[in-house]
Amino acid sequence: MVVTPWEVKGKVDYERLIREFGTQPITNDLLKKITNHTDQLHLQLQRKIFFSHRDLDTVLDLYDKGTKFVLYTGRGPSGPIHIGHLVPWIFTRHIQEKFNTRLYFQLTDDEKYLIDDDANLKETRLNAYENALDLIALGFKPENTFIIYDTEDIDLLYETALEVAKRITYSTARSTFGFQDSTNIGWVFWPALQAAPCFIHKKLTGENVPALIPAAIDQDPYWRVTRDIAPKLGYYKPAQIHCRFLPGLAAGGKMSASQPETSIFTMDKPDVVKKKIWNAFTGGKGTAAEQRKLGADPSVCSIYQYYYYLFEESDIKLAEREHKCRAGEMLCGECKKDIAEKLNTFLAAHQERREKAKDVIDQYHIKR
Numbered sequence: 001m002v003v004t005p006w007e008v009k010g011k012v013d014y015e016r017l018i019r020e021f022g023t024q025p026i027t028n029d030l031l032k033k034i035t036n037h038t039d040q041l042h043l044q045l046q047r048k049i050f051f052s053h054r055d056l057d058t059v060l061d062l063y064d065k066g067t068k069f070v071l072y073t074g075r076g077p078s079g080p081i082h083i084g085h086l087v088p089w090i091f092t093r094h095i096q097e098k099f100n101t102r103l104y105f106q107l108t109d110d111e112k113y114l115i116d117d118d119a120n121l122k123e124t125r126l127n128a129y130e131n132a133l134d135l136i137a138l139g140f141k142p143e144n145t146f147i148i149y150d151t152e153d154i155d156l157l158y159e160t161a162l163e164v165a166k167r168i169t170y171s172t173a174r175s176t177f178g179f180q181d182s183t184n185i186g187w188v189f190w191p192a193l194q195a196a197p198c199f200i201h202k203k204l205t206g207e208n209v210p211a212l213i214p215a216a217i218d219q220d221p222y223w224r225v226t227r228d229i230a231p232k233l234g235y236y237k238p239a240q241i242h243c244r245f246l247p248g249l250a251a252g253g254k255m256s257a258s259q260p261e262t263s264i265f266t267m268d269k270p271d272v273v274k275k276k277i278w279n280a281f282t283g284g285k286g287t288a289a290e291q292r293k294l295g296a297d298p299s300v301c302s303i304y305q306y307y308y309y310l311f312e313e314s315d316i317k318l319a320e321r322e323h324k325c326r327a328g329e330m331l332c333g334e335c336k337k338d339i340a341e342k343l344n345t346f347l348a349a350h351q352e353r354r355e356k357a358k359d360v361i362d363q364y365h366i367k368r
């Protein structure tokens, strides 16, 4: 298993990540605490898709005593958005709505330029604009959502990035991020820029409040180094809530834009979705007859995971699907047809909202 901000490989063992990264599991007590503020538990918490955290309890305690928090998350605009990226953003929107709090959203066109030998800035900037449309299409409110385009808004981040960079040694950065002699020096400095938005709220408003970061667990190394230096700079340690990875359509591994055939992108056309789904890896048997007799295994099936993560809100219907699959009463063809329909309905509505986002995107751009 490899889980870094730039690479996720192998079968991800989430319990092991909690131990190795030194994060905390989300306990039932913590879930109860969250429910006090959100009425119903969000599906992604209820199903333990968000499974781990740092200081979420502290942030909620502070909130109860009158200290608000801000949300912070982001995207490295290497290409188009796939439905895996939407998992933490859908949850972020839910938290924004329930706590009526600000979101700072960082688009790291600089990061993607630095880490990919073939990338150019024109392209990563264009991707950043396109990716922002996907975020807006999820329903974030402009008055509470502040998008940062790194290269364009560097003046806002630079001072804070310098404060951070000055306090992280090369030795810490190398052991946290695996830098090598051949790593370019832009990349070595870059983590200070992902740290900066954790603290930007104070710079903009004068208000010192903690940031809560919803993201998949691959981003955790950034927060480890940022948390170490935050108190030295007079800021709260940024808190995190970590989700699992939505798998790709192949056997094992996360959905990843670098593997387009096994990813569903938000701009995919219905026939492309159908084709990708049709070719997906499932837990099915070699022949229909065998499957009717022996049943299939939803625990290894990517399609089942899509119902679990995003497309079946009813626990009863999800359990029914699982049961029919295991009993051989529902074959993979039927299940694939259903998910392709659900996906295409979702994507058609998303694409419509994304188109409308073009008219309002400027309202989301962070202001000085």
Ligand code: TYM
Pocket (backbone or CB within 6 Å): 005, 072, 073, 074, 075, 076, 077, 084, 085, 086, 087, 088, 106, 107, 108, 111, 194, 213, 214, 215, 216, 217, 218, 219, 243, 244, 245, 246, 247, 254, 255, 256
């Ligand atoms: P990036 O572009 O790799 O990923 C964007 C967000 O999507 C999450 N993610 C996934 N979540 C569920 N299932 C998947 N298959 C999946 N693939 C990616 C990532 O964890 C991330 O939350 N350096 C960052 C950009 C960034 C950022 C941030 C991310 C800047 N500031 C603050 C999170 C929080 C990056 O390249 O993300």
